[in-house]
Amino acid sequence: MATAEMPSEILFDNEVVKVTLYADEGGCVYFHDILPADASPRAQGTPHFESSATPLSEVRLSGEGNSQSKTSKALVGSYVGTRLKYRSHEIKTDEAQGRKTLDVALHDEQTGITVTSHMTLFDGLPVLRSSTTIRNDGTKDVVVTQISSLVIGGLTRSKEWWADFNVSYATNTWFREAQWRGMSLPDVGLDDFGLYQLDQGHLAPMSIFNVSNRGTFSTQGHLPIGILKHRNNAETWLWQVENNGSWKWELGDWKDDLYLAATGPNSNDHDWRQRLAPGDSFTSATAAVCHIFGDVDAAFGAFTQYRRRIRRDHPDHKHLPIIFNDYMNCLMGDPTDEKILALIEPVAKSGAEYFVIDAGWYADDNDWWDDVGAWEPSKKRFPMGFKNLLDKIRAAGLKPGLWVEAEVIGVRSAVADALPPAAYFQRDGERILEKNRYQLDFRHPAVIERMDGVIDRLVTSYGVAYFKFDYNIEVTQGTDVASSSPGAGQLAHNRAYLRWVSGLLDRYPGLVIENCSSGAQRMDDAMNAVHTLQSTSDQQDPYGTPPSRPRSILPWCRSRRRPGRTRSPGGMMRRTR
Template sequence: MDSTSHKPGDIVIQWLPPGLSLQISLDDQLAPCIDHVLPAGHKPQINVSPHFASSKLPLNGVRVAGQGHTTNKTAKSMVGGVLSSRLHYRHHVERKDGVTFALDIVSYDNMLGIEVTHTFEVFAKVPVLRSWSTLRNKSSSSITAMQTSSLSIGGMTNGTRSWSESYSVWSANNTWFREAQWQEKSLPDVGIDDVGLFELNDGHRATMARFSVSNQGSLSTETHLPMGAVTRNDGQDTWLWQIEHNGSWRWEIGDWQDGLYMAAGGPTQLDHAWEAVLRPGETFTSVPIALCHVVDCLEEAFATLTEYRRCLLRPHVDYERLPIIFNDYMNCLMGDPTEEKIHALLEPVRGCGAEYFVIDAGWYADDSSWWDDVGAWEPSQKRFPSGFKALLDGIRAKGLIPGLWLEPEVVGIRSVVAKQLPNSAFFQQRGQRVEERGRYQLDFSQLLVREHLDRVVDRLVHDFGVAYFKFDYNIDVMTGTDADVTRGISTGAAHLAHHRAYLQWVKDLLSRHDGLVIENCSSGGQRMDYAMLSVHTLQSTSDQQDPLLYAAIAAACPTAVVPEQGASWAYPQRQWNDETNVVTMINSLLGRVHLSGKLDDLEPAQYELVRQAMQVYHGVIREKLCTSRPFWPLGIPRWHDEWIALGLATVDGTLLLAIWRRSGSTKCSLALPKQHRNLRTVSLLYPTNFEAQIELEEGGFCIELPAIPCARLLQISP
């Protein structure tokens, strides 16, 4: 369909890919707007407000230099821009590629000659809408883009009266040692209210109210996950979204006429010093976001988003085997590996059933003063006098696959590499290299940087037989290099180019080295986003060293990462009692196991607890991870909760349920998901000979545990 002359109501696009229904129509300015996004089989609710049609929000949140706002939304908002209303619908195209369905909506601004193609994507039968936009300069002069949002949608509250009292907004704190901690706030508590909105006059469509969450810098999930949700209090309407970018981003919600809107995207000029100068014929494509709408509760939305995330994963043999990984860092060698220490660990690690042995930080340094000297990535002869290759060969001789920690994106200021590479290889600020915490940031948009790191990785793979890398990153650079500002490339645009080039470099590594596993770690989970996770094989979830605190992280991480990618530490210690060692083991069992701790120092009974946990993982759990859906019988975990629970619903109809008692009452009642309340057999999977009293109740069960911090893993079946 193609036309340059339309009237409001002329065009209604109904797109019905498997699993989802999307309707788009034109507003009174002829800009395309989303009417609804629904799972297949559901119809839009009857709107009680006579003003609902005016809640339409232009799909394209685009801003260019010199173009301001037309509504009461201030310039601080992502919506209400004059250009967004002038981007009139031209035509649309439906496409199909295998099990992927796509819809392109093309809009055009006659005054400036800007064309925007908004692309929607759906993976077969997964009711999640993926969205991004491509801006093209079709004029004869340059245009400077200041914002290119990936999605704007209004009318999210379905015309519900008193909607500000009926809906809440969710965001997730995500800091070092305290990842994936969700917070719920009422709309009035964040300054959004529908009082008086039905009486707006003088052409006003909104107040200035908005609530935004954003990130600036290289740690894409430091402070917050790139996610948000809006839920209705009756649990029958939920919107959930994620931004798929490994750099700067922003999302916001606010009032628009008689309803709620959401807008989201990558870097903007306002927040992140991002601008893109488009010469005639040039394009810019925004970062993808995913939007999930369920006529159900937040838990169901997370389960649906889990299925969607699996569609993003790069195929890898790792997801077929889900091996146990031993890493010598956490509460173990802590960055001080030696030949002697590693040899002492090999037999206990092998005996527990681990399949990888990863040597973490410190292997390249003669002493502990290595922080600002990293970058050459040559093994220390002092730590490994018999030779590093001989050590890795010894790991393989035990039936274990060797891996190494690497921080490829930085070079220490004392490193010889800092002298070998030119300034153009690094982020710069006014002619000086950007120094952050004793490191320089490499710029992966530069070919010489990628070639340098190719040689590093290829050497470690070919010369030493390394088959696993833990790629870490421990600095946060707020914006990109200014070396090309004189050529019209803003620091924000340089930052984005670096992040995209880094992802492509990792993809190329995996294509070149078949079977290579690359773990994503950034001070724990500080880049836990699905730009990184669509490429990297698995995710380190935290650097938390206290197992009782880690329980809140491990239980909440399936909100951010699929179970088969989310790796939580299990680090048993000789000085801990048995119940504490059980807690640390259960922290890892419903995801990927990152085993650590001084296993060679454990008493025989303590070691047997570890071995039993790994047997349960091998024999019962890991074959179910890739198809399971998470649920939380006690609600999304909060940091100070006395009781925490995480469950996985498996395709064979059974439930796996981890329960942690950290304090408070010794009894707790848990309700099972409504579709699983016919399950009546509850068995203790781990630890099998520890105390746990279970009584069946209507819709669930009650469990009684000892009056000390402890945890249990249950299996619930028909």
């Protein structure tokens, strides 16, 4: 269904959720609600609810800050957002894929840009997926400094939302991932009580609460996910940003209620700017949101089903084999013929189906950190021949796997200067150095050609059936090579890397590729929608690895090992659905 007439309301729904949008008299489009399909429309709660709605898309162009009283650090209140007017909308149903999409096109007459919000619903799931495309339909270049993935105002319909709702977010460190912290809204600086006492025409105070990340470690510090829940656990909002790089989400108060905004990189936080010549377009990162009248567990149940729906299909997801990795509590990056041979029989008897040789297989000694990049097996470590060793793993009924850091080359590597300068991340003409390693730029065809050759050789010549793709440096600078800005170069690399991994799985459909990054420092759903499984932690104490529940803060003790309990040899990964 397509229309050129401006509707007063747009309904977009499936069996379990209904999404409504409306356009005001001036043509600005807003989210009205995201509700369970069987729910009655929510009461407005405050006498001026409509004023707390936010424009469907918030876009900033170079030189423009905020048009209204919110701080320019916020993701809302842009000049363009208020200028964007309804142009058309279209709903498409894809029965084969079990989903439908809504595209709402908006236009800014002043600059000539057209912004299209893309929304997707999947059959049977109460989760809305959202992204935004901006196209320059004007006559001169524009420089985009922010483009929202999702903006929803009027979240709570509560007159005292600061007392009725709490926010939760998850910290994520190298040895302690997915640790949820719950706080009251006043504790994070969101308390509108004083504003109502002023009554001086203020739209909102300047305070915002945001969680963000900058750099190639997409989940270092925090996961790109948040929760807003009612104190009686009867209502929950859950959202995430799906980007394997920089991102930001924020909560803030706007007039009479809370808003949620999410985005990939932007200028203020991530040195991102995208120049668009006439006819050029750019699409934002993706975000997803769920709103249910239920508790956090119910919301995560829906999100789990959503994540399974968006991931790339793979036979591994149905079989769920057990994987043995020789790193933690075992060889710790020092494999040899003798050590691997001693492990094969007990690993086979354990019921594992994959035997993964982790770091060190490519180096003659343990001083290999800044020497990686050639990805040739060490003859010193494996005098019997690496292929012969992998053949013995196969003979025991196990599939061999290898650890590889595909995106880096060490400064001492024999291939450190084998690629052209533009194949590496750079700033101001200098190759970026991080922990004695260089960052490869997967936009460059020489990088793709080289890494395709490496993986093809290991698969076809050695019979490798599993790769643990690790990544252990963090580049926050981005790259200014062939890009509008360092942040734009980094984002383009991120997307090119995912295309490369997808290409490997297209060529080798049975190949298993694990997503690892110093444990789980890239545990985002852009990566996990493509990779086969996720590495969870470099924490070697099993009592330190479980994530905390969203409802509470679990105490963290330095040692929880029970008396008499010993560590198991090697890292055994048991799969769960």
